Amino acid sequence: MRIVLADDSVLLREGLQLLLTEAGHEVVASVGDGPSFVTEVLEHRPDLAIVDVRMPPSHTDEGLRAAVEVRTGWPEARVMVLSQYVEVSYADDLLASGPVDQGGTGYLLKDRVSDVDEFLAAVQTVADGGTVLDPLVVRQLMGRRHDPLAALTPREREVLALMAEGRSNTAIAEELTVTLGAIEKHTQRIFAKLGLLPDDDAAHRRVLAVVRFLRG
Structure with a gap:
């Protein structure tokens, strides 16, 4: 590039x-x-x-x-x-x-x-x-953000924080020592709770989820 x-x-x-x-x-x-x-x-x-x-x-x-x-x-x-x-x-x-x-x-x-x-x-x-x-910036942001993350479980917040670090679902699964399928389910629930429609492009929803997390 x-x-x-x-x-x-x-x-x-x-x-x-x-x-x-x-x-x-x-x-x-x-x-x-x-x-x-x-x-x-x-x-x-x-x-x-x-x-x-x-x-x-x-x-x-x-x-x-x-x-x-x-x-x-x-x-x-x-x-x-x-x-x-x-x-x-x-x-x-x-x-x-x-x-x-x-x-x-x-x-x-x-x-x-x-x-x-x-x-x-x-x-x-x-x-x-x-x-x-x-990761240090993400941790500080997590300490001060509330909405719209209130509906997320601790595990979903953890997954979203790793998404904000730029990690793929595979990398997140390895970090948290869970299956890729489990992470995919978490991301779908995160998208749903943040009001991101399932007919949107997956990569587009991922960016929106991270930005909403960071902007609160």
Whole structure:
């Protein structure tokens, strides 16, 4: 896939570019500040844009604001944000920047990049239109969300949280040590309780379920 990459750390930026290139992807632009990120993404229209949250000049949320600006100019953009720290409000802002059923959003801690296979799988999921959130962010969101999750059982909430991390039904079944059939039943009950119609596309319902979970 074609990727635009932004991080003010030259070392990390070059490391990510090397990792992505060796995985068969093409980094069409690599920049170190938010405005350049916006310019390159809107010019190249890549399959995925990856951006660090904290960049010059204030090193607070320039990258996040750049991601939101990209989404304003191109709502269909697939964007993954990398952060050094857990900031749930950043995940909220990023999700709010796109259509409610869009997907194509990722928020990961930089530590996750060290697990190359997991990181590359997350990159592919977001590029394919899925939603991937760092497990630590998911746990914090679960601690503060109530509706529309009140009707879900503890197991259904657990399954939905793993869905929010971008895991497939097979991966969820392995994580929870249950059968794939059991997870499929849980997901169908989750869809029903969240009011997602069975005649909708399965992948579409999955994205909607995760977004409703995150937006409460």
